[in-house]
Amino acid sequence: MTRKLFSAIVLVLAFGSPVLASDALVTTQWLASNLNNANIRIVEVSVEPGVFERGHIPGAVNFRWHTDLVDQVKRDVISRENFEKLFSQNGIGNETTVILYGDNNNWFAAWGAWVFSIYGHDKVKILDGGRNKWTKENLPVTTRSASVKPVTYKVTRENAHLRAKLTDVLAVAEGRTRSNLLDIRSPQEFSGAVIAPEGVKELAIRAGHIPGAVNVPWATIVNPEDGTFLPKEKLREIYAAKGIDGKKPIITYCRIGERSSHSWFALHFILGYDVRNYDGSWTEYGNAVGVPVNNPSGTVWTGK
Amino acid sequence: MAIYGGYPPYIFCRIKKKKCKFMKNCSYLRYLFAGLGIVLLVAAHHYISNREDLVKEAGFTLVLGATFGVLLQRSRFCFFCILRDFFEKKNGAPLTGILVALITGSIGYLVLFGTWVPDPGAGYLPQDAHIGPVSWHLLAGGLAFGWGMVLSGSCVSAHLYRLGEGSVEAPIALLGTGIGFLLGFKIWNALYVTTVAAAPVLWIPAFAGYGWIPFIQILFFATLIIWLLVKFSPATAAQPEKNLSLRLIGEKIFVKRWPEWLAGIGIGVLGFFSYLRVGPLGVTSEIGRQARKLGNKLNIIPAELEGLDGFSGCRTDDTSVIISSNGIFILALIAGSLIAALLSGHFRPRGISLFTVGKTLLGGVLLGLGAMISLGCTIGNSLSGISAFAVSGWLFTIAMIAGVWSGLKFFPGKRK
Numbered sequence: 001m002t003r004k005l006f007s008a009i010v011l012v013l014a015f016g017s018p019v020l021a022s023d024a025l026v027t028t029q030w031l032a033s034n035l036n037n038a039n040i041r042i043v044e045v046s047v048e049p050g051v052f053e054r055g056h057i058p059g060a061v062n063f064r065w066h067t068d069l070v071d072q073v074k075r076d077v078i079s080r081e082n083f084e085k086l087f088s089q090n091g092i093g094n095e096t097t098v099i100l101y102g103d104n105n106n107w108f109a110a111w112g113a114w115v116f117s118i119y120g121h122d123k124v125k126i127l128d129g130g131r132n133k134w135t136k137e138n139l140p141v142t143t144r145s146a147s148v149k150p151v152t153y154k155v156t157r158e159n160a161h162l163r164a165k166l167t168d169v170l171a172v173a174e175g176r177t178r179s180n181l182l183d184i185r186s187p188q189e190f191s192g193a194v195i196a197p198e199g200v201k202e203l204a205i206r207a208g209h210i211p212g213a214v215n216v217p218w219a220t221i222v223n224p225e226d227g228t229f230l231p232k233e234k235l236r237e238i239y240a241a242k243g244i245d246g247k248k249p250i251i252t253y254c255r256i257g258e259r260s261s262h263s264w265f266a267l268h269f270i271l272g273y274d275v276r277n278y279d280g281s282w283t284e285y286g287n288a289v290g291v292p293v294n295n296p297s298g299t300v301w302t303g304k
Numbered sequence: 305m306a307i308y309g310g311y312p313p314y315i316f317c318r319i320k321k322k323k324c325k326f327m328k329n330c331s332y333l334r335y336l337f338a339g340l341g342i343v344l345l346v347a348a349h350h351y352i353s354n355r356e357d358l359v360k361e362a363g364f365t366l367v368l369g370a371t372f373g374v375l376l377q378r379s380r381f382c383f384f385c386i387l388r389d390f391f392e393k394k395n396g397a398p399l400t401g402i403l404v405a406l407i408t409g410s411i412g413y414l415v416l417f418g419t420w421v422p423d424p425g426a427g428y429l430p431q432d433a434h435i436g437p438v439s440w441h442l443l444a445g446g447l448a449f450g451w452g453m454v455l456s457g458s459c460v461s462a463h464l465y466r467l468g469e470g471s472v473e474a475p476i477a478l479l480g481t482g483i484g485f486l487l488g489f490k491i492w493n494a495l496y497v498t499t500v501a502a503a504p505v506l507w508i509p510a511f512a513g514y515g516w517i518p519f520i521q522i523l524f525f526a527t528l529i530i531w532l533l534v535k536f537s538p539a540t541a542a543q544p545e546k547n548l549s550l551r552l553i554g555e556k557i558f559v560k561r562w563p564e565w566l567a568g569i570g571i572g573v574l575g576f577f578s579y580l581r582v583g584p585l586g587v588t589s590e591i592g593r594q595a596r597k598l599g600n601k602l603n604i605i606p607a608e609l610e611g612l613d614g615f616s617g618c619r620t621d622d623t624s625v626i627i628s629s630n631g632i633f634i635l636a637l638i639a640g641s642l643i644a645a646l647l648s649g650h651f652r653p654r655g656i657s658l659f660t661v662g663k664t665l666l667g668g669v670l671l672g673l674g675a676m677i678s679l680g681c682t683i684g685n686s687l688s689g690i691s692a693f694a695v696s697g698w699l700f701t702i703a704m705i706a707g708v709w710s711g712l713k714f715f716p717g718k719r720k
Binding site: 050052 | 416428430431580
């Protein structure tokens with residue numbers, strides 16, 4: 001009893017409350033008291049340009065998703081060489097734990113976690129609730145850039161299996177492979193009523209979803225108030241209700257693979273399922289020739 | 305009454321057909337309206353601050369805009385009048401105000417760049433600074449803008465603050481600006497494909513570092529100021545020093561034109577505050593956005609404007625929100641100017657001739673067209689751009705000055 005109480009106190013002291021969904025997440029309180037922790041590097045990956053510069057978590061460095069984390073010419077994630085350079089320049093060694101956070105419910109922060117995992121850096125955690133929760137709690141921000149000492153980072157192993165390609169997805173759609181397909185877009189995008197959320201440019205020629213996919217919109221797995229992930233058991237229930245229980249490999253996708261990284265993070269890091277992210281997503285599949293499409297809305301191409 | 309007697313009867317007096325004496329019969333009305341305006345602004349600030357359904361920093365933007373309006377009105381910060389004073393009256397003193405603003409702005413931007421982009425050669429630009437693609441389109445846009453200034457009587461920012469002074473030309477010129485934006489949108493795709501797409505975006509520190517080039521720019525402006533003051537300052541009759549009374553201080557603040565250096569420092573600091581918290585100062589993006597909305601609705605401009613929304617500068621995208629940050633800024637600017645004009649007695653609408661209407665409208669069209677194709681006006685490109693050490697800001701400004709100079713030569717006429 002005493003020991004239980006003691007460990008509970010230790011837990012509260014170490015992580016504060018509320019209790020974390022998983023050790024892949026850190027709370028705002030934990031991060032606020034670990035800003036000077038030499039073993040971590042805080043990285044912001046935000047969608048909106050300019051938010052980092054006008055105030056970020058002290059000590060954080062800025063990764064620009066559209067230049068730092070992708071290949072700017074061909075559609076691909078950052079190359080291995082550039083990844084090593086990026087980490088080295090920002091003082092992230094092979095033993096450094098990266099704490100990621102960002103705006104928009106950590107979408108691109110999760111995307112960063114996925115890219116880091118592909119290059120074998122799985123010492124990666126996400127600040128639960130992200131930028132939004134941090135600023136809502138009036139925790140400190142700064143406009144000063146962190147002073148980082150460059151190190152030498154080497155990719156030791158690549159985890160290519162965390163990434164699904166069109167052929168992998170097609171194999172599932174045509175019934176040649178047994179996997180769960182998880183579409184995390186809004187119900188309207190899933191049904192084919194719309195091709196992309198309003199105001200979004202990158203479009204597909206066809207609307208709908210990949211045959212066999214189930215729809216669990218990303219927002220269903222977070223607390224609507226603060227954007228934190230729901231508890232692990234709740235996540236398990238939500239996915240199980242849609243037939244995703246971790247017994248089969250899973251492939252997540254959305255429109256460009258960004259929001260789906262968020263669900264991929266939950267499935268991979270919190271639930272520990274075998275899951276790949278399909279970053280081609282609907283902007284690749286919905287434009288591919290000759291692939292089967294499921295369109296419950298019945299929208300057809302009219303040339304407009 | 306020597307101090308206030310120089311002004312014609314105020315608008316409210318004219319309505320009542322009464323003679324006006326300071327603080328007698330009707331002039332209390334303008335104080336009443338000014339007071340009401342201040343109360344409304346504060347109420348608006350309270351209402352829009354920290355609202356999640358509005359753009360970020362809405363309250364702060366309102367304060368910035370109102371302050372900018374007061375500064376522009378109190379110092380008559382009009383790029384055209386300043387350049388005309390220099391070219392026609394050989395008076396360089398007003399021009400020093402712009403140069404002080406550029407020095408202050410450059411220093412402010414350097415302070416931020418040092419921490420936002422520690423290594424200027426790293427291959428990325430400072431976030432959302434007004435740094436645009438560089439090619440001949442800036443020269444064409446700058447020239448058109450300069451001519452537009454001559455024809456319409458000022459640039460976009462000055463028309464906005466004159467709206468607060470009750471100017472009748474200003475709304476006509478701003479309407480023209482909207483039309484000019486629509487024309488710009490019509491030719492944009494062709495311009496983009498042939499020119500802008502391949503034009504380099506040049507940021508001076510990216511190839512020259514922070515070492516000495518930025519200081520050369522600041523030193524250059526400082527030298528210009530000294531040159532202007534020595535060579536082009538008009539002889540002023542020495543005024544007897546009066547003892548500072550409360551009344552004299554009030555007059556200096558609320559009625560007399562503010563000195564150039566004060567306006568320059570004020571505007572430079574404002575630009576720095578704006579870039580730090582919201583984004584670079586600019587006044588045309590909301591006009592462009594509204595024009596684009598209308599153009600889309602009437603289906604008279606291309607639905608897709610190639611590459612346009614990818615450039616930083618006076619952005620016109622995001623037609624979904626009712627009011628953008630820039631919209632709040634310019635509305636507050638007009639309100640600030642109106643309050644300042646009411647207090648100083650500059651709120652004086654006058655009738656204008658049909659010829660002036662046509663000339664002003666045409667000038668406005670040139671302003672809009674020029675601002676659209678060069679992605680900014682005298683505030684966005686000249687002030688924010690040069691402060692950010694953008695080559696685009698320099699080129700636009702040089703062409704704009706050439707436009708004003710040639711416009712003054714070729715479109716002679718009586719100007720007030």
